[in-house]
Amino acid sequence: MTRRDQHPILLRAVLGIAVFLSFALLAIAGTWPLAPHLSTHVTDHFGDGALHMWNTWWVDQALVHGQSPFFTDAIFYPNGVSLVTQNFAWFHILPSLLLQPFTNDIAAFNIAVLLNLALCGVIAFWVILQLCGDPRAALLGGAIYMLWPYRMARLDLPNTLATYWIPLFLIFLLFSVQRRQWRYALLAGICFALVGYARWQFLIPAMILGVILFLFSMATQPREERRRALTIVVGAGLVALLLLAPAAGLLLGEDVSHDDLERDGEELLMSADLLAFATPAQLHTLVSDYTAPLYDRYYFDREALRRRPAYIGLLPLILAVLGVFYQRRRTLPWVIMALVMLLLALGPAWRVNGHIYEGVPTLYGLLSPGGILTLMRNPERFVMFIALPIAVLSAWGWSGLLENYVNNKAAAWLLTAIAIALVFAEFYAPQTVLRDRGKPSLYGELAAEEGEFALLNLPFDNLKARSYMGDQLLHGRAIVQGNLSRVPASADRFVDDNAFLSTLDVTGEMAPQFSDIGRQLSDLSAVGVRYLLLHKDKVGADRIAHWGRALAMRPWYEDERLVAYRTAPQAGRDFEAPDGLGDGPAPVSISLSAECIHPDHPLVASIAWGTAGPVPQDLDVLLTLVGEDGVIATRNQFQLAEGWPSGSWPANTLAWGHYQLVPPPGLAAGTYQLLATLLESAGGAPRGEAWSLGDVEVQEPICNLAAELDGEPANVLYGDELRLAAYTAEQAGDRLKLHLFWRAERFIDREYTVFVHVFDPKTDVPIAQDDGRPRDGAYLMQQWWPGEVVDDRVTVDLAGVHAGEYGVAIGVYDPSTGERLPIVRADGELEVKDGRYVLSQRVIAR
Secondary structure (H helix, E strand, O other): OOHHHHHHHHHHHHHHHHHHHHHHHHHHHHOOOOHHHOOOEEEOOOOHHHHHHHHHHHHHHHHHOOOOOOEEOOOOOOOOEEOOOOOOOHHHHHHHHHHHHHOOHHHHHHHHHHHHHHHHHHHHHHHHHHHHOOHHHHHHHHHHHHOOHHHHOOOOOHHHHOOOHHHHHHHHHHHHHHHOOHHHHHHHHHHHHHHHHHOHHHHHHHHHHHHHHHHHHHHOOOHHHHHHHHHHHHHHHHHHHHHHHHHHHHHHOOOOOHHHHOOOOHHHHOOOOHHHHHOOOOOOOOOHHHHHHHHHHHOOOOOHHHOOOOOOOHHHHHHHHHHHHHHHHHHHHHHHHHHHHHHHHOOOOEEEOOEEEOOOOOHHHHHHHHOOHHHHOOHHHHHHHHHHHHHHHHHHHHHHHHHHHOOOHHHHHHHHHHHHHHHHHHHOOOOOOEEEOOOOHHHHHHHHOOOOOEEEEEOOOOOOHHHHHHHHHHHOOEEOOOOOOOOOHHHHHHHHOOHHHHHHHHHOOOOOOOOOHHHHHHHHHHOOEEEEEEEHHHHOHHHHHHHHHHHOOOOOEEOOOEEEEEOOOOEOOOEOOOOOOOOOOEEEEEEEOOOEEOOOOOEEEEEEEEOOOOOOOOEEEEEEEEEOOOOEEEEEEEEOOOOOOHHHOOOOOEEEEEEEEOOOOOOOOEEEEEEEEEEEOOOOOEEEEEEEEEEEEEOOOOOOOOOOOOOEEEEEEEOOOEEEEEEEEEEEOOEEEEEEEEEEOOOOOOOOEEEEEEEOOOOOOEEEEEEEOHHHHOOOHHHOOOOOEEEEEEEEEOOOOOOEEEEEEEEEEOOOOOOEOOEEOOOOOEEOOOOOEEEEEEEEEO
């Protein structure tokens, strides 16, 4: 090869590097402020960033230990789970693993994000260059494809960055038909298979785009050449099938049905609003004050972070129209592709300006009965695939403008740079949500601790499990929970078979009804779960004490983020009794539901028992209420822990007893002492002396328990179980805001509904109201401890209320029967009229 022949190769290499660097810089700008936090933060929205970091970590662990990456017991411990249907972003995982020896795992993850994003631009540039032959137009088209708003809104899903295989598949498919050479068929088949390995769902839009391009390109070929072109394309399909066969074999080997691969109810929810295609992203830098309310209206039924942009862009759309004008017939398949993807993104019903029109036929609805489209799980994902046809059409339009109106090359390049800057300004919305992956010191201790063991993270929540999986990269220990793209039903078998865990899974709370807390912890310890990790930021500040009380022991570890408890507690280390444990159970924690009660109202004493050694026999506890004169007012005998006789208690265990004592009617007012005595269950012989659980005041008027609460005292009892202790009320415009302080008088056995009525005092007829469970049911009443105060905030909408003065009343009813609980007023009198407590607050409507 002569020196002259080498220059084009060298020049192409230099130009290729320059193009890559240009798109790399554009990727850094488009993801800002990720670059300054490259080694400490990850892009994260719904925890998908943590989930994909976990994918990379697990593949690395599997390769290091010679395991299959398609099964793990690192999550859903101890049974483990198949990962065949997991959403592995292989083209992100592989570069991340290659980069990790040179940096930390976070930086490797983020560099792979930037690398894949730059490749989207580079490959789109090359493909568009093959179509229009103008590098300036190809540069602009590549920028449009790379910066596509839907893609940039989901940087925490690395699969969305690996869509560069689709442009390659389409160009090689086009070459297979036009040039009728087997090498292009081979490349088309390989690229189509790689689309599937990037994310198997992407095969659906890739196939639709490919069919459209194939049909139009075949129509332009000479009739005598069509048979050969068809044969070559069939060959491409066979190559793709051959390469996809291993993945298909894995999937077919799983017990996975079509229903398992769908997500019920997502199609209508996740359909694109038609107006969203003309609306910049809700977080757009320049116009977010205007677009955010629009997205709130378009997607009123979605959480904020799921309101993803479908914006096409004004400049790209104008250029696309010009592209059609300049190229006409060449652009027709690309126009059809864009329209088909847009129509499919609209889903099974038209959503326009937030209104859903289900009776109007849609393309998605016409094609979905075959079952293929529903595998996309949400139609809005088709928005991603509008990017390529729009980028191609825009490039043709830009090329036509430059060719017809700009003769100076330097000016053409300058105008191209300005056009890219304008596209960047149109699309840029800093949706890069950064999560700090700081390492708590506890995780270092867990990683260094000897032996194999697992962790149970609390609260027990499937969505929060994504962050637990992210933490797993720091401590390396197996966890009981997990969150995957598609969770096989068998994954939850261990939880479903464990009463303690299944209750946590349903309620999200430590259930006070578990008297045998020591036995439940022991069952976890027996299968290798060594610690409970309580995440303060996810539980809520007011719930930390609740969990600690339910576990009845001291934390092994605590910092500003985490509290850790052992599942194999030991007396003297994790808990202790005031007077020593001796050879039998002794109280570790004592609480009374009230220090002041009304006659004939229940008093609940809760005692956590602890043991140092095994308990040799069954014991009961005798509770006695004694007056100041030494006369016994009432007494009752209870099993220490319901459903778990103490004779079977092992050493170093904990058990809760909840004992309800009802004073006799007409009990004289005064101060009484509550005494407890251990008795042998068989003969009733006492074990040791009685000890005091505390003093209890009995008084005829209802006890005032609102003194320590920041609000107006109400002190109203609903039934014999729920008390409105205090409240605050504030009218702000057409909103009435109430802060209610509820107190459980005993264990509540059902979920009641609270109503707030704003009513006409002349007729008692409500003119505005709110019905709901406290805290919207997030903290079930059946989880409340006797004596616990739970605050709740209620807002009543007063819009449309006629001018006047109105009253406010609060009541409680059983939603299964509609029956209201009767009220006992602060003076002790029973109010049976309508079960409503009328506040002193008045509402003034103007």
